[in-house]
Amino acid sequence: MCTFVPFVVYLEEPSLNQITPEPLVRFEQVTYKHYGKPAPALSDVNLTIQRGSFTLLVGPSGSGKSTLCMLLNGIIPQILGGKLTGSVTVDGHDISKTPVQELAKSTGMLFQDPEWMFATLKVEDEIAFGPENLRRDPKQILESVEQSLNFVGLQHLRKNLVWALSGGQTQKLGLASVIAMETPLIVLDEPTANLDPATTHSVHQLILKLRDEGKAVLLVTKDLDEFMAEADDMILLAEGRVIAQGTPRDVVTQHGGKMLELGVWLPEPTEIGLRLKAAGRFNKPVPITVEEALNVFADAKFSASNPNGKLVAESETLIHAENIEFTYGNNFKALRGVSFDIKQGEIVAIVGQNGAGKSTLSKLLVGLQKPTAGEMTMFGRSAKRWKVQELANQIALVFQNPEHQFLCDTVREELEYSLLAQGIDDSVIVASRVDEMLARLDITDTADSHPFSLSAGAKRRLGVATMLIGGSAKLLIVDEPTYGQDRRLTERLMQLINNLRREGITVLMITHDMRLVDAHIDRAIVMANGEKIFDGSPDMLFQSPDLVERASLRTTTLRRLVEGLRARNISVPDGLNTVDDFIGALQ
Amino acid sequence: MSEHSLRYIDNNSFFTRIDALSKLLWVLMVILTTFQLTNNISRAIMLAVLLFVMIFLARIPFKTAWQALPIILIMGSLLFFVHLFTAPSTHTITLAGFVVGKEGFDKGLQYFFRITIMVLASFILIWTTDIRDLMVGLVSIGMPYRYAFTIFMALRFLPVVQQEVDAVKAAHAIRGRATRSPIRHRIRLWQRYMFTVIVNGLRKAENTALAIESRGFGAYPDRTYTKAFYWTKTGILLLILFLAFAIWLIFWGKTLPTS
16 A cells, blocks of 8 residues: 555646646637728637736737736727627736726736826826726835835836837836736837837846746737747737747747738747758758857858948038037037938938937938037038028938828829929829839739828838929938838838938938848947937947947847857858848858 | 926925915916906006016016916907907097097906916926826825826826827928818818817827726725825915905905906
8 A cells, every 4th residue: 555655646636736826817719890890800710818828929910919908908809899799808807898997907908109008197196196097005005105116116207207218218117007907918019119229128037027026917018039948838920810829939830921911020040940941952840049050050160251242421511510419408418529421322220219319310310400509511602501492402301100101192192292292293204203212112902091001110101202203303212111010021021221321322321220230230339328329330330239238239149149050169151131141151 | 498388387486385286276366366357557566576476486588477467368358459459448548549439448458467367377387397296286185196197197298198199280280271261271270270189199198008907996985195285384474375365456456446
């Protein structure tokens, strides 16, 4: 008997392990159609999220990620309507039958732009807002506010007004407000889309800390680099269907090709592995981190030079700025002694932390503001003598939110307006130029649609089209070209921008996307606290860790991989700025 | 980092430290008193008192006041001119070389003062009050919190709407003008401001509504508060002093000719 008992116990243990705990979230045969839309946003979705797990939700633009998130707190279907079939349960609650306010005890959600989530004026009041709604005891709420402030590191700003916070602090406050609700599930929908690279990293660290605290986290993001090895689960969505669910490694290994085809952003080492595999040049496991890639490519050999070197423009100076300053009416000095030149045919990026003066600089360049000190010459004439509308013929600015610049009821009228504004009113010429531009930017099928009804990518292309159709613009300024766009849409936009550059148009981008800077830019102007702290090639910029840190930037994973390989005495040529460059140089 | 004129200024001034309900009652008293005043000299005194409050008690920065000036003056000025030119007059006066009706001028000034005083008093309330305190105060005197919160949200988002208008104006400015008629162009731009601001405003208002509902707003008929409302002594003092001043002004004004 004595020897028998442990044997029985041993037999029972595996069966205990096989009992799967009830998942925190369960989708069963879920199909959802938005009100008034013919096609479903989600189709036959089956998935589960376990308590305490960390799940990444990935997919191309328009794949249904935000819709899926909004099902988790009942906003869909209870507030936004539409038709839902199948069942979604969160923490045992059926989301169709449990009021949204009741579901707030189970699901905390951080939106992309938390400024609109804020309901009060001060930091600590904002964190208390949710628990107050749930009638929690004020003493308990104050403790919770304290803990949440500590968690995100905003104790010193507790009395601050919410609109006085920087982008990163705003996002951290949003996170603190969600944490204070003490929900078992936290949903984060692109929480770092608007942040500079260093702040993005600090928010990522907080997300991992949340996971360590035992919260179930569902994260929608295109910045997967720091999460691939950390997440328990990855869900791949495309056209409203779950293509795969499993560990990030399994999903990437089994569906990586599909992910590339769909335009999902993947870490560069993973992309390299997948593309080499697809080309039959690679039979090792696909790396999901830089460290894994360093091991995988430990015996790699590279050709001596990089065939894809960038063009270096040496031509006419379009804009010359000498010690310019700009001070807002509230005495905030946004620019301090900034000097630079912009030459014809260059692609230049302005990068730096949130609030570094990048947007102010772009306003000066289009004439919306004039320097309060210093001298700026644009196309041979002092900036002070240019009127905004005259300058609009020379400089085209595509806003981060292109909707702001639309003036008409159809895409076609929008383009016609731009021509009329430049005095081109011959109806035959107008029609032919509009048709040509529609075809060139691949928006012909939307010619009669309302500009506001276009997809994010098409809106961005229309924004470019309205500014360039006049044909006289010499400089195109694009504010955050990759914002809200998947890899495929970004590549398309960059292809367009590169074509424009070949036609002699200078392009200036304001961006936080270091992959973009590395891949496409000739020169980066780095701003920090209103000052220009660097002006040179991305290679020189990223070789200076101090500068990168000071400007709140981060090097790309590809650069970290290249540096890691060099540290292992592998000879890697300079100028491997893109996945294509890396694969091209690999022997 | 640009500046906006319609938001709370946390400057710890005398007026900022007064409780929100006292300030709200003060605004109501200002408005009621103004409608009791029977001549423009009394109304001018009331306006001067408000300017005194704005500059010395609320310590509103000159630049903020300057930026808000067009909004403060626009309605009053419009009504001034409407009455100046339309009110029937039996006497005339010469004003900067122009002959205008005296009654029309007086009537115009009357409306100018009334509207300007109302708008300025409301602005002082917005500049000096954390509207959350106002909401808590209104709830403490029995207003259902959903209604109190509606007022709160409207005030909370005024600066954000202003920011949106600025962004749209800037974007439109660089699109140029598609017609030779500046007036037609101006009308078109205004239509678009309205359209874009309303569409984006509604979209953002929807996002806000979704966000606050998903944070439990409205889950119960009542809610708890981490900061309780309390009447301040300075607030009570302000109301008593202002009441005395208002009574004096009304009766003193009656001794002057009506205008």
